[in-house]
Amino acid sequence: MLRPRSSGCCRRSGARRNPFSFLLGRPYCGAVMTQMILLNGGSSSGKSGIARCLQAVLPDPWLAFGVDTLIQAMPASMRTSDAGIEFAPDGEVIVGPEFRVLEAAWIDGIAAMARAGAHVIVDEVFLGGAASQQRWQQAVGELHVLWVGVRCESAIAAAREIARGDRVPGMAVSQADVVHRGVFYDLEVDTTHSESMECARTIAAQIK
16 A cells, blocks of 8 residues: 555546646647656556657657656665655555655656657656646646556566566555556556557557
8 A cells, every 4th residue: 555655458438537627728639749648557567668669669759757767866865764755565655755845846847848849758656646646737737748547457567576576575566556546547558468569559649
C-alpha cells in the first residue's frame, strides 16, 4: 500500500474523460498537436520500454524523462530522510515534504521544456492517484497532453520486478492498481500480453 507522507493492448473505451478540460479552455478533442505524452503506471509495468519504443517510432525527436531520473538526481541523503523518499522493505514508497518541493520544481521544468518547443514523454508513477494527476494538470496548463494509462497484471509485473533485480520486492504489486485510482486517460494500453513496441505504435497512432 502506498501513502504520501503528507497528509488486448489498447483499451480506449475504458478511458475516463478529462474532468479538468474546462480549466484548459481548449479541451482535448483528438485533433490537436500533442506536445507531451504522459505515461502513468505502476513499477515494472513497462513504461520505460514503451517510452524508448515511442522515441524510435515517432517521426520527430522526443525527449524522455522518468520519475526515476528525478530520484537519481537527488542527493543520497534524500533517500534516508523522513522528509525525502523512503522505500520500505515491503515495497511501500513514502514521500515527504522536501521530496514534494523538488518534485514540483521538476514537473514545472518538464512543462517549461514542452512550452519551449520540445516534444516530451514522461514516465510517471501516480502514487497519489488523482491527486498526483492534478499536480501535473496544474503545471501543464494549456499544453496538449496525451494521458496514457499503462496497465499490467500484478503477477506479471511482480515477475518482471524479480527478473530486473533493481526494485524493492513488493513495489509492483502494491502499485499495480492504486496509481490508476481516480485518474482519467485519453488512452490505455496493457503490457500483460503485449510487447512494448505494439503498445508504442498504438499510442503513436494517436499523436497529432
